[in-house]
């Protein structure tokens with residue numbers, strides 16, 4: 001896997017994962033993989049996130065582990081050092097963009113408007129995270145930009161559910177979607193990884 005576009009092809013749903021207890025990282029990744037999901041965006045939103053990425057990178061080689069919620073240059077480097085195979089940002093500043101390029105990792109920069117998407121395309125980035133998808137126009141937005149921006153492919157994320165996922169996945173400019181519903185906070189807190197596996201299995205079927 002070498003480009004952002006390749007990332008969009010790994011699974012129909014890219015789980016957006018928040019790990020509060022570092023010991024949950026490996027069982028969560030294994031449950032997602034057992035359900036048929038081959039990629040994780042593990043968000044840098046908790047103090048244990050980098051350690052969690054490191055554990056998954058080492059112990060679950062079958063899943064492609066990326067760092068999400070990268071909002072600073074320092075985080076981009078830290079995530080790469082921890083073993084992340086790709087980076088995801090919710091939006092994009094020049095500083096974060098340069099730091100992400102410097103890691104040499106593929107990354108999905110966030111864009112919520114046509115101008116943001118055009119700026120990223122100017123830098124050669126044609127696989128983008130469309131965030132926050134539902135709040136920014138959802139399926140209608142993506143349909144509208146397909147004409148003027150035909151080279152761009154998106155991973156819409158933010159407010160998408162198992163019920164709304166198929167409408168996104170049916171769009172030609174959507175490679176995969178992102179969502180946190182595969183790893184509910186409650187299930188992780190209860191160490192209920194069977195539920196994660198079953199939600200992953202349903203999500204994996206969305207691409208069929």
Ligand code: 3PG
Nearest residue numbers: 016157158159160179180
């Ligand atoms: C993200 O960072 O991509 C979002 O928090 C995920 O959005 P969701 O929780 O609505 O799926």
